[in-house]
Amino acid sequence: MTEPVVKSRCLPAYMVIDTSYSMKSQEQLLNDTVDHVFEQLSSRPMVSEFAHISIITFNSDAHVVLEMTDIDQVQHLPTISCQGGTSYGKAFQLVRQRIDVDVTQLHAAGRAVLRPAVFILTDGAPTDSNWAADFATLTDQGFRRRPHIIAYGFGAANPAVLGKIATKAAFVAKDTENEKEAIVSMLTSLLNTLVTSASAQEFRIPEQADGYERVPIEFVD
Template identity: 70%
Template sequence: MNAPALKSKCLPTYLVIDTSSSMKSHESLLNDTVDHVFDVVGNSPRVAEFAHVSIITFNTDAHVVLELSDIETVENLPTITCQGTTNYGKMFQLVKQRIDADISGLTHDGRRAVLRPAVFILTDGEPMDKDWATQFNALTDASWRRRPHIISYGFGTANATVLGKIATKAAYLATDVDKEKEAIVSMLTSLLNTLVASASAQEFRIPDDVPGYTRVPIEFVD
């Protein structure tokens, strides 16, 4: 019996969205823009083959909205809804759990090289829970081989210092946009551009600049 063919490289990608009540007015925009990103990636076979994407939302609790998926197989995206408060700890805990399960699944599926996961966090405020650092430290522990690259994007009342603390690769704060909706669209466009560039290079590549955002210093250097 012939051994199964090994599949190409894969970048597990996690879009993590703050869906607390302060984001309620942006629900339609979030859903429409996320749909657009998936449409573009789904129509780009090279990108779709390279990047498998999961959507996780967080408010008072954290939720898997879309399990890690081959984008070409996703027919309909679940609707994102906003309510509750902004808690980081449960989100970091869930992201770690999902990465562990997802990478094991990709390896079992025959991926010859699963790259270190990429986590893109979009938030419009500061965390209400004060002990989130414990879960963040577990997620980014240098002894854990599956620890992800984390890129944070903040707008609204997001704090630059906090954004720097929860990022390992880059942190961005919206400063040059007049409307919050422009910040959301710019962030998701940045995610799309990152996936396209990374697929082309077959390695993780992040943008130097994000329109409307200023890059802020990060405390955790990967």
């Protein structure tokens, strides 16, 4: 008898970063910290084998900065620049589109694909009025590939809105004025989450993030 093929598990993870003009003063720090996270992930073979990562930025529009890829194949990260407004809807639309593309490709590569994980970092409230409809499309129960969403907010981010755009956990920075610490802590939390998830071979939700406090979420999948 032919032995059944055991597919290795894979977690598609999306870093969805607010790059509106209000983030301009932290642009270099944002780039440096994202670079550091990738260096740390690539040095952990278990994580680089388990997690595939894509970076999506959003301001007045949304952009794929890094297509879904093996962490250890990333040679150089594109530079992130900040400008424009804060369109949550554009971000949700693009994530929805990319999930279908990326999950299909990972399946075709012979991987057992876990439900995607989305990590959102924002420092402000949405500037578009119809974002809730796009969020509903992304998280619709009929969408089998709907992602787990963890939201991190600082600065002018509205805790009530963070609770609406998260499906698993939402965090707001305790010190809203310390943007540097908030960015580093969020990306460190993402790093730790992927390391823990890789060890467990399943998505593990962070219980806390340094410098942040949890806020109630309104949507649970």
